[in-house]
Amino acid sequence: MAVVTSHALNSVDGSHADGIAVRLTRLGSERLPLFATRTDASGRVSEGVDIREADAASVYQLVFDTAPYWADRIGSRPDIGFIEQIVLRFQMPDPAGTYHMPVILSPNGYSVWLSG
Template identity: 35%
Template sequence: MPQPETRRLTTHVLDTAHGRPATGVTVRLARLSGGAREELAQAVTNADGRCDAPLLAGEAMRPGTYELVFAVGAYFAGAAAERPGYLDEVPVRFTIEPGLGHYHVPLLIAPYAYSTYRGS
């Protein structure tokens, strides 16, 4: 089992339409259980499109269902205003399994599309 200090959840956002990191995107993290939603963290992406610290780390990384919500509509309305965005908030729901360490959830965005994957 990974040591607590290696268990963490990170993310970054890349603006593929403009070929650059998406700076200033608000990211919210919640844990979902049954019908309950527990808000855990909120961060804003930096100049590299990353959050300055893990959204979740160590013992707080419990197995379960989580959701990251990326406020890409505000990003496209501001930083990339030459093209209005179709997307508002992009939710990414995923499961953290027991015994696994680092979870990295990147988001690739364009004004009319997005994709994600489990990164490293």
């Protein structure tokens, strides 16, 4: 079983970005939802995903719904916009691999990388 993990950090105040809705979908002719969860109190997500039957070239999409997170923190201000979603597309060629994608986010930007 593959494991998809992330650690979301708020770059504005250095806190863990807790409570962000996160979902993983396998893309293709039909989209297959694989999990839907939220970052925990430490801003982390760790989910096992059974991809043994999937084509090794399959593309996956990990979405962080950040709009509610920022709306709770900065409110609805017309002078400050914020990124509503962070969308990552990647492959998982090893059905037993660990795929870690940390995210450092701010209202108007983010940084992400893939590590194992």
